[in-house]
Amino acid sequence: MEKDIKRLLFKYKSLIGLILLCVVISFVTPRFLTVANILNVFTQVSVNAIIAVGMCFVILTGGIDLSVGSILAITGAVAATLVKSNTNVLVTIIVVLIIGGLIGLFNGFLVSKGKIQAFIVTLASMTIFRGVTYVYTNGTPISGLGSNFTFIGNGKLMGMPVPVILIVIVVLVAWYVLTQTRYGRYVYAVGGNEDSARLSGINTDKIKTLVYVIVGATSALSGIVVTSRIGSASPNAGSGFELDAIAAVVLGGTSLAGGEGSVIGTIIGAMIIGVLNNGLNLMNVSPFYQLIVKGFVILLAVILDKKNK
Template identity: 90%
Template sequence: MEKDIKSLLFKYKSLIGLIILCVVISIITPRFLTVTNVLNVFTQVSVNAIIAVGMCFVILTGGIDLSVGSTLAITGAIAATLVKSNTNTFVTIIAVLIIGALIGLFNGILVSKGKIQAFIVTLATMTVFRGVTYVYTKGTPISGLSSDFTVIGNGKLAGIPLPVILILLVVLAAWYVLNQTRYGRYVYAVGGNEDSARLSGINTDKIKALVYVICGATAALSGIVVTSRIGSASPNAGSGFELDAIAAVVLGGTSLSGGEGSVIGTIIGAMIIGVLNNGLNLMNVSPFYQLIVKGFVIILAVILDKKNK
């Protein structure tokens, strides 16, 4: 009985941690549970959550993608340029998503076909695409975007912010792919044991390449949301976002060694980071101390993951 309870607690540790965190913060600061603040938390979380969903696919195969922040920056800049040239908003979105997917494909080919470690590949492309962004923007923000585009990050539907609706759609799509399709089963198989997956007839190179395509596309989607929300594209956009995305995936219970985890857990992990940031802001905690707290929370999540093996 005790073993079953302990197993249950470990299974839902991320959700339990989120609930406890919300209770503690709401006790310390009553402003936390106001409707306005809760919607604000969901809106703030949306960008990291969208990136984290793509990162979840990559980490499930045992990989990593450090280039998502730079991908967000360059795709956001391209989106801003297209909008300023009066390109249709829908066409802009499709074009930017394709560019993000192609960036992911570039990473995926180097990792799967080139047999280069994902950490090295994406560390290099993180630097390359950040440099490309600075060259493309000449180091200055691109502003003056149309209201048709900025509504994506600032509009509401039935009182719910559009970025929140967007992340719900992304999560539903990702959950379906991972849990209801053959490709999703193959992703888990490759992360669990790549050699066994290859021997069973799975095209592991294709599976691994496609997860980076998905990650690139979600990073581009986040680039659209960020650019739309602030009404301009900054060459510094997305700096450090890769770390928050990885943290969300790990906090959500996905194993860094691959083969174990879920997109729902990833969203819970993103919520933990968002609630923690919001709570610390409401308590007027210095941003410097916030980084320290966030770092220790991630370490705790990794320790719990190791203990559960």
Template identity: 85%
Template sequence: MEKDIKSLLFKYKSLIGLLILCIVISLVTPRFLTVPNILNVFTQVSVNAIIAVGMCFVILTGGIDLSVGSTLAIAGAIAASLAQKNVNIVLILILTVIIGGLIGLVNGIIVAKGKIQAFIVTLATMTVFRGVTYVYTNGTPISGLGTNFTFIGNGTIIGIPLPVIIIAIVALIAWYVLTQTRYGRYVYAVGGNEDSSRLSGINTDKIKALVYVLSGAAAALSAIVVTSRIGSASPNAGSGFELDAIAAVVLGGTSLSGGEGSLTGTIIGAMIIGVLNNGLNLMNVSPFYQSIVKGLVILLAVMLDKKNK
């Protein structure tokens, strides 16, 4: 009986951690459990959650994508320049996501075909894509995007912020792909044992390349949300976002070695980071200390996951 309870607690550790965090913060500051603040938390979380969804696919294969922040920057700059020219919003969405996917494809091909460690590849492309963004923007923000475009990040539908609706749709589609399709099963298989997967007839190179395409596309979609919320595209946008995305995936229980984890856990992990950031802001904690707290929480999550394997 005790073993069953321990197993159950471990299975839902991320959700339990989120609930405990919410209770603690609500006791410390009454401003936390207010409708405007809760909607604000969901809106802020949506940006990291969208990137984390793509990152989850990558990490499940045993890879990593450090270039998502730079992908967000270049995709946001392109989306902003198109918005400046009053291009149709739907066309902007499609083109930006495709560009993000193509950027991810570059990573995927080098990792899968070049047989180079994903950490090294995406560390290099992170720098390259950031440089491309500076060249494209000439180092200056792109503004004057129009109300139609900024509605994506600031508008609401029946009282629900549009970014929250976007992440809900993205998460639902990604959950279906990961749990209900052959490709999703192959992602887990490749992460669990790539050699065995290859011997069983799975095109592991294709599976691995495609997860980076999904990661790039997710980063580009997140770029649209960020750019439209702020109303401008900065060449510095997305700096550090890759760390928050990886943290969300890890806090959600996905193993960094691949083959184990869930999309639901990743969304919960993103919520943990969002709630933690919001709570620390409400308590007027210095941003310097916030970084320390967030780092310690992530380290604790990794240590607990390692201990229970």
């Protein structure tokens, strides 16, 4: 009985951690549990959560993607350019998502067919596309975007912020793919044991390539949200976002070794980071100390994951 309780607690450790964190912060600062602040947390979390969903696919296969921040930056810059040239917003979104997917395809091809470690490939891509962004923008922000576009990052539908609605859509689609489709089962199989998956007839190269296409597309969508929210595309946008995305996936219980984890857990992990940041801001804690706290929280999650193995 005791073992069953411990197993249950460990299974839902991320959710329990999020609830406890919310309770503690609400006692420390009463401004936390207000409708306006909760919606603000969800909106702030949106960018990291969308990227983290794509990152979850990659990590489930035992890979990693360090280029998501650079993909966000270049796609955001392209989106701003298209909007300024009076391109239809829907067409802009489609074009930008395709560009993000193609960059992911580039990464995935090198990882799966080139047999190069994902860390090395995406580290190189991170540098390459950050440089491309600086060249494309000449190192200056692209501003003056129309209200139709900025509505994506700042507008509301039926009282809900548009970025929050986007999170729900992305999570539902990702959850369905991972839990209800053959491809989702293959993603877990490749992460669990790639050699066994290959011997079972699974096209492991195709599975691994597609997860990078997915994270490229989610990074591009986040690029649209960020650019829309601030009404400007900065060449520095997305710096460090890869670390927050990986942290959200790990905090959500996904194993860095692959084969174990979920999209729902990833969203809970993103919420933990968002709530922690929001709570520390409300308590006027210095951003420098916030980094230290966030680092220890991530380290604790990894240690707990290790103890469960």
